Amino acid sequence: MVHGSGPNGLLGIRRKLKNWVEDYEMVAYEFYLVDDLEEFHSIGILPERRKDPLRITQESIMKWGKLVVGDSAEVSKIYFIQVEV
Numbered sequence: 001m002v003h004g005s006g007p008n009g010l011l012g013i014r015r016k017l018k019n020w021v022e023d024y025e026m027v028a029y030e031f032y033l034v035d036d037l038e039e040f041h042s043i044g045i046l047p048e049r050r051k052d053p054l055r056i057t058q059e060s061i062m063k064w065g066k067l068v069v070g071d072s073a074e075v076s077k078i079y080f081i082q083v084e085v
Contacts, residue, residue, distance in 0.1 A: 014054060029080045031065045033073055040079070044068050047085070 027048040
């Protein structure tokens with residue numbers, strides 16, 4: 001279990017993640033949709049603006065992709081890659 005404020009405790013991990021995120025100028029996510037011919041189509045770029053790295057999860061990133069595409073595509077056909085800008 002992760003508890004406490006030591007280097008391996010919750011606060012220590014939180015500090016490490018915060019430092020890791022601050023090391024980059026800016027992180028963004030490029031989203032792609034795969035069609036029935038297995039061709040990738042760019043559907044947008046989402047800049048990461050959250051300051052708290054614990055809030056950044058694959059699920060929270062994919063939520064934006066789902067909002068852009070809507071109900072017209074299966075979630076399994078949406079992909080993203082993390083890029084530094």
